[in-house]
Amino acid sequence: MTVTQPKLHHLALTVTDLEASVQWYGEVxxxxxxxxxxxxxGVGRILADADHQLMIALHHHDTNDGALCKETVTGLDHAGFAVGSRADLEQWQDHLEAHGVVRADTADKPLTQSPIADEPYASVLVFRDQDNIQLELFAPASH
Structure with a gap:
């Protein structure tokens, strides 16, 4: 039996402050x-771009204890997004900084971003939201 390869429909994240996260994800x-x-x-709030190609669901749970996300426990490690080029990553660095995501040596705490890493498989920009959820932007490797 052959099945159709699925495409990602949406990314769903649990957040501590729904309104603050809606604002941040909307702006970024x-x-x-x-x-x-x-x-x-609780409630899930679906966010989408104009043509619904990018959809992010932010969830509030009444029982959320307010702890920050840790990729070292079972669950989400990170979410990766694709951009077209390394130049796009450089623009994203400025865009993120304009939205409170400060540049650091490593993205290891909320609202930080790492330098762009040029790896053999891709150029990667790592950053974190206010709940410490790790997000990554990937551009094709330039060889």
């Missing part, structure tokens, strides 16, 4: 709230 990724999806003990 150019996505806007399109739908609230209540669930037992």
């Amino acid at each position: 990724f150019g996505v806007q709230p399109v739908l609230d999806v209540p669930h037992p003990g």
Whole structure:
């Protein structure tokens, strides 16, 4: 049996402050709230760009203890996004800084970004949101 290769439909993240995260993700990724999806003990807010090619669901859970995300425990390690070139990554560095994501030697705490790493497989910019969720932007390696 052959199945159709799926494409990512949306990325869903649990956040500590829904309104602050909606604002930050909206400003950084150019996505806007399109739908609230209540669930037992909370709500998911769906954010999307104009053509729904990028959709991020931010979830609030009433039982959230407010702890920061750690990729060293079972669950999300990071989310990776593609851009077209290393020059795009350089523009993203400035864009992120304009939205409170400071440059650092390593992105190891909330609202920090690393220098661009030019790896054999890609150029990578690592950054974190206010809940310490690690996000990465990848550009094709230039050989």
